[in-house]
Amino acid sequence: MAEDGKLKRDKPWIMRTYSGHSTAAASNALYRTNLAKGQTGLSVAFDLPTQTGYDADDPLARGEVGKVGVPVSHIGDMRALFDGLPLDQMNTSMTINATAVWLLSLYVAAAEDQGVDPSVLRGTTQNDIIKEYLSRGTHIFPPAASMRLITDLITYTVKDVPKWNPINVCSYHLQEAGATPTQELAYALVTAIGVLDAVKATGRVPASEFGNVVGRMSFFVNAGIRFVEELCKMRAFVELWDRVTRERYGVTDPKQRRFRYGVQVNSLGLTEQQPENNVIRIVLEMLAVTLSKDARARAIQLPAWNEALGLPRPWDQQWSLRAQQILAYESDLLEYADLFKGSEVVEAQTQRLVESAWAEVQEVLKRGGAVEAVESGYIKQRLVESNAARLRAIESGDQVVVGVNKYVDGAPSPLTENLDEAILTIDPEVDAAQRAALVRWKEERDNAAVEQALAELQRVAKADENMMAPSIAAAHAGVTTGEWANTLRQVWGEYRAPTGVAGAIVKASGSGPAAETIARLRKRLAELEARMGRRAKLLVGKPGLDGHSNGAEQIAIKARDVGFDVVYEGIRVSPEQIVASALEEGVHLIGLSILSGSHLALVPEVVERLREAGLGDIPVVAGGIIPEVDAERLRRGGVAAVYTPKDFELDNIMSDLIDLVDRRHAAE
């Protein structure tokens, strides 16, 4: 208690809402209302074309423009996004990776246009492309080029925008792809080590200033429902980061060794069934990253109760923001010192995590480090295996999920009375409008200046110079996101990351009802093979820019484990490619997985192209975040079945798939 008898409270963390959709103008309006509701920082969600370096008029952007985030194609969009929001007073977090150098360049250029000196800008670029290969899937270039972009951004801001967090090393997305706490700790740390080693290797930062780089490293972490263990995980992070920065990089200033992190709590565990329960999960998970004063988050953004249904509306996000505000301002949490210092239980669990994570860090370093362990598929395969184990535990009931595999009966919820309106839907006209705006933009700009800027960009990409300067110049010249990325694609090429599924081993119980079900499914496929002459062959396809791979991966390995021959080509495959694969591979069944919301554009396109190729008789099923009205439309258009997260029993899905192949064979 302070002298005057008033309680001295800690400063609360920064509260954000991850948002953006449709257009820059619509998102700007949303940011203003969010700030008016007491949010203290901005968190920009970009649409998938912007994240993967395509303009709205690129064929690959079909169905994705303005859907899951805001499209930013050029400096005009960036200006509109922050119109009336003075950039010297904002703290802006941008979830941007492969195109981070470009989006930061647009932000810097927009600030300059506002008359703001870039050196005062505050905020974060996610800029962790390593985890894109492992989980998030918006990478463009091969790992070496990505690492170069990461380090270019870091060396630029450390010098020129000192308050900027140039990178958020992400463990969040690893947990969303199935990582255990140990894996989350280990793989985030090896990523940070890989990045710092790479910065060192550029030779651009004098040894005496390297501590500044280390001090600007920040992390983006997850917190799952096992919130006590998660709390310990955060304490383990603090301890391990202190060790790495001290021992590997010789940083002596404790401030530069601090583990600074932001959080989005777990969304993978949020359910479609009884979605109102998700609010309770979200609040418990928030405790893991706030209760320990010594390991408290700097910034928090929470998902919404309707996470597994579709995009959140402003009211849904407001509910989550209120949860943060109640914890920070109503409760007494911020009045105390660290609650767990000296707790034997917490300390013991923390040490267990420290040790297991450190062992896995050594394992990856032994394999050559983060980049090598990405390229070889080692880490990805570990994640796929963990995720498979998690799903199996839910399916068998070993891991209780209330409303899903236990306590499933309940009164109907008034929140979901009108399910189709319980989510945000994006006006399909947005796509065309953005394309038209792009045409106008290109007509009105100085195309000679654009050509020159792109030539310079290309020159620097081939040389050993920082990409930021030519990118900022290109931003001012009116270059578009697609032009920036395509120029670099030509120099560096593109990269398809390992899928991790081929070698993934799933331990199955040898007996019991689960084993019996598997045996039954295997027997059916063996019988079907005898009748068809060939083993049933399944193509799992992910059309569009969607990077959500969990579902496709788990369906693919499960299908293999019950006896299908499975072709899975990874994320971001075009409808043309899917149809070509179906034709050449002679598959019996096609399963499409789409979670980004572009199913109404992409699924019918695949079905139509199959028909044109004379493959109209191959059954097609679809899975993902597909609202029931849309599912109905797809089924009417010839899709044999549609699956959503509530269909968590993979064995049942497999049984259906076998039925489909069987029926089609019988009809032949």
Next chain:
Amino acid sequence: MPPSDLPDDAARVLSADKAAVSRALNLVEDRRPEAQTAVTELLAALKDAPKAAGGHRVGLTGPPGVGKSTLTSALARSVRRGGRTVGVVAIDPSSIRSGGSLLGDRARMSFDPSDAGLFVRSLATAGEVGGLAYAANSAVRVLAAAYDMVVIETTGVGQSEIDIMHVADTVVLVVQPGSGDVLQFLKAGIMEIPDILVVNKADQDELAQRAVADLRGALQTARAVGATGGRDAGWEPPIVATSATKGTGIDELIAALDGHRKHLEATLATRRRQGEVQWALDLFTRKHGEHGLSTLGGAAQLQARAERDLDDGETPLSLCEHLSREYVAALGKTP
């Protein structure tokens, strides 16, 4: 898909109609006894295809993860640019427990889906004792009738290094720098000298040159101690450094392949026939051992028989199955 109409389909395979090629591949994969006549007829109809005689069957083998698929992709793209058409058979292991498989090679290949001159089929080993898929030999014959070059990617484990010699004209062993894999192979004596050696992942010049030099040294040592047989005394296997991801060294690889194909010109027909005979007998021996061989009259006699039957339109697979049946029948008679 409607049941295939044979002569018509064979003609369409020759013109590389993808739907027909795909149907033909489905057919040769068909294990039902009632499909065997159709398979035999189809393969007979494709036998004298101009492409097949003039074409080139290239086998890529090497340890898991060395970049065989990525290299296949880079190779196929380059060969396409040169105007030749390419068919690919990519083989992955089947799970012993479930019989299913994850056919992952395709994920590492990137092609223009509208290219009519490029075709990729993934096959599972389907529990064959060897490393090659059940229908690999027949699938290669189908693709060889339709495309100028056929590339076969093996699993790189088990018996596939040996099996690949029986289906490919040119065997390419792919290794990575500094892995010591080649020496291992040679020492173990499980591999005759491949026709071409590739050091992939040679992304940096310096590294690449060192790797090639190391490999050359290793080969010489191995030869000196007689660890290598070599199925062709007149051919010195070239060593090529490639980066499948950067696309370097691919032209050199193509030149080496073309060189070997030319070297084979006179002996190719015999080599292919010999490969098939050998494969049929290997498959049979793996199933039934020496006892199987001796029961049916011994190796020499079976060899002659195989040559005759293959001339009469048998495939290695169907021949092996016939021999198996005869063996089982013979067993029934001897108490």
